[in-house]
Amino acid sequence: MTAGTSAGQRTTAPSTDAYRLDLDGLRGVAIALVVIFHVFVGRVSGGVDVFLLLSGYFFLGSQLRYASRPDASLNPWWPLWRVIRRLVPALAVVLTATVLAVLLVTRQLITPELARQVTASIGYVLNWELIGQDAAYAAASVDASPLQHLWSMSVQGQFYVFAIGFGLVLTWLARTRDLSADDLRRIAGPALIAVTVVSFLWAARHGLVGTPGSYYSSFSRAWELTLGGVLALYQHKLRLPRWSAPLGVALIALTGVVVSETFVFPGPVALLPVSGAVLVILSGRRNAASRALTSPFSLWLGNIAYSLYLWHWPLLIVLTALTGREKPPVVLGIAVIAASLLLADLTFRHVESPLRQHRRRPTVTDHPVDEARASLDEIPGRARALGGIGISALVAGLLTVQPGYAALADNAADESLDPDHYPGAMAQFGADSPHAPARPEPAVAAGIFPAPGRDSCLVFLDEPTNLYPAELGGDEDCIYGDTTAERTVVIAGGSHAEPWTEPLDVLGREHGFRVVPFLRQECPIVLGAHYGVSPECETWAEGAVEHIIELDPDVVVSTSTRPLELAGLGPDIVPLGYEEFWAELDRNEITFLGLRDNPWTLNGDLEPADANYCLLDLGPDSVDECATRREFVYADADPAEGVLSGYEFATAVDTSDWFCGPVLCPPVIGNITVYRDQNHISNAFATSTAPLLWERLEPLLTGHTTRPENSVASRR
Structure with a gap:
């Protein structure tokens, strides 16, 4: 020193x-x-x-x-x-x-x-x-x-x-x-x-x-x-x-x-x-x-x-x-x-x-x-x-x-909406829609996440590529619907598939089937050559398919399309990598139900825009002003229909009329706020589609694949 x-x-x-x-x-x-x-x-x-x-x-x-x-x-x-x-x-x-x-x-x-x-x-x-x-x-x-x-x-x-x-x-x-x-x-x-x-x-x-x-x-x-x-x-x-x-x-x-x-x-x-x-x-x-x-x-x-x-x-x-x-x-x-x-x-x-x-x-x-x-x-x-x-x-x-906002979101998530006043998607098919304030409030909709995300049953970006919370359906914490039922429906894909867990959960408890999620953030299920998902997603998806085949469910549900542009601008397409997943399910005789993806919201300049912000900015009467034009997001016909029709065990569901009229795709339908954010639908609106979804799912679960005549979903 x-x-x-x-x-x-x-x-x-x-x-x-x-x-x-x-x-x-x-x-x-x-x-x-x-x-x-x-x-x-x-x-x-x-x-x-x-x-x-x-x-x-x-x-x-x-x-x-x-x-x-x-x-x-x-x-x-x-x-x-x-x-x-x-x-x-x-x-x-x-x-x-x-x-x-x-x-x-x-x-x-x-x-x-x-x-x-x-x-x-x-x-x-x-x-x-x-x-x-x-x-x-x-x-x-x-x-x-x-x-x-x-x-x-x-x-x-x-x-x-x-x-x-x-x-x-x-x-x-x-x-x-x-x-x-x-x-x-x-x-x-x-x-x-x-x-x-x-x-x-x-x-x-x-x-x-x-x-x-x-x-x-x-x-x-x-x-x-x-x-x-x-x-x-x-x-x-x-x-x-x-x-x-x-x-x-x-x-x-x-x-x-x-x-x-x-x-x-x-x-x-x-x-x-x-x-x-x-x-x-x-x-x-x-x-x-x-x-x-x-x-x-x-x-x-x-x-x-x-x-x-x-x-x-x-x-x-x-x-x-x-x-x-x-x-x-x-x-x-x-x-x-x-x-x-x-x-x-x-x-x-x-x-x-x-x-x-x-x-x-x-x-x-x-x-x-x-x-x-x-x-x-x-x-x-x-x-x-x-x-x-x-x-x-x-x-x-x-x-x-922060806890106050979380409490508001939780209360809104737990709110039971009377279908007589809040018909949601059913208003697209003739159900009465009396004047009522939109629920959930656009200000809190973004804080309401589907059950898999809340329950740690959605695999997040930074989590391992070998993580499957509902391992072969064995973890009841990540099983929805009727957890004791023998019939099994798998919901698979990324965050756009996740909201469909909500109506499937309701239907499973009503009609006796369990719902098993294989969901990863930003990870649609792709196999083989694909449109450009991350390497982590690619690895996880391959493992998910192996688990699904081993589970051998009665039906697998996922989204079947995606916008042409990353920001949500259409027309919608079937991305590279989706079809190989469907083909693999078909080879194993597993039924697949493909739901056309919901529209992503855009402003008048065709830029991504959260419609809830627009509603909060312009007021609750500005539904049309905050809507996205159908022509900007959807092709004239469901692009998955032509692909899935070629497989014996596959069915396409065109959901576009669930979300859009002939011209506009509004952010509030049947008094229910449609979106959680710019491109994910709200739990409440997803749940309101349960009758429409059941019409397409029931024949597949019972072995009758013919579409019911005069069904609600075909009335447009």
Whole structure:
């Protein structure tokens, strides 16, 4: 160990010139660039990368300076409490305002994903939640989440916890090993440099353009933050000429202009704005650029930067949705910026600043609890306490959003719909449909999943390719209908086959057959050459067919068509790989019932569009306006009919009239909301088709394959 001073003689780490007010101004400029590019350009600017670097510079620098103090405390609560008081109040206010705005004026933004994002935001894990949701960072539009920008706050919060832990380790080493500030620098510096290099290499592993997962990942972003800590440690040895600062500001400003691809960040291209910030830091504060950054306006921007970042995006998305525009127009963008600046200033003055921890971080000789109690005898102290109680109440309320949405969805899923008022698909065949509000409500339909998904009987994308929850029908937890019946119906395929479990479950309990699911997310059953499913799906499908043949069911039910275009644009076709599955069943004398796939919803521009959002946006009387034209999704005749008619044990069911009239495929039929999302049907509507499905299934189960005359399904 190198020689050092005694504990009583240790000195703190050498200071930089003074507190860098110009870097506060730079932080404001960086966030201003973020706002401008979000609002007017529709892409990222590199400003967040600068913001993260400065966060690392200030926060890690403060932790390292504190660690070298001879009276530093090892209590982790105080730095964590300081961070909570700095970050949570403004976040809670903005999140609460956003949730209320969505509930009151833009219900089309309500989704189960958004409900989970609220919880993840207040828990500072939104970046990981977005990765789990496979959410790409979208430009401002009615389809973007009003909370997606908070991923960076989550990365920052996670880093603060790491930095506090790192600082406490250094504090412990200084106390137990009698280390000086220089000793701590020799330990901390190489460690931070190593993390920076490893994280940067990880961020760059995909080359110049990365992935959404890399964009949000704390591991990919860590280098920007730890590089700030490295600069805080070594800036006194790395001085650059004064002209470097204006060059650095120019690099930051130009990033959003010359870089158009979002997912180049935080890889090598992120060096452009980050290098600009490094140049500003290392050129000191005595230059023209730094003087401009300490102007009153720049410092004001720096003060409100955090709140400005919080406010601008939800305002932009909510107002865009409220005006019914697909993209925000310029006038709306100007209004958003003005409102964001005003709200940010008010939030800084009345939330951030009053509730922030202004006193220095406590040392072992301080008594912060006693001082806090004493402050309650004065009006400012009482006001802060009341403010803290208010923020705590907001946080508690926010934590109820996700379970509250789940409860609404569960209640809607359990709601028994009277067929006299909610005939659903039967309204297409003459059943009376009196005026009644659509059920389930379009706002909660997306949160109601078919039974196999709820019961872990649907195999998800990341699960093994040899997983079959209903192994040969032996696991009663994944058997539906009459679980004790001898007759067996298999429902097989991907998520588009899954909703048909609902009417089959009802029919099985009524008519005495069990329903065995062989379902995997995004995995229709294909054999041989196919249209391009994943290798995992291909392997799983081969195993599923083996299991089905061994089970020897009375009937196998699945979807028989798919849209020509991946986004749902028709006409519908029989994809390559489907027929070989049917042929294999036929060779084994297993009866197959092929259901023509439901239409996928499109807007007037033939782009994918969730009809429920349209209903929420335009109102319940806008069914026709939110409908998809039949000609855009369906061929004139069921394309599976000609194929399946060539097999002895196969039957095709043209379901198109279940979903569509002669011209339109509406999102509400017989007072039942048809869709769960853009391309999956709701449980309630699927269940309403039970009489239609039974007409086609009954002859197959009883051995009579002739279609009944004058059946309901043939009356059109």
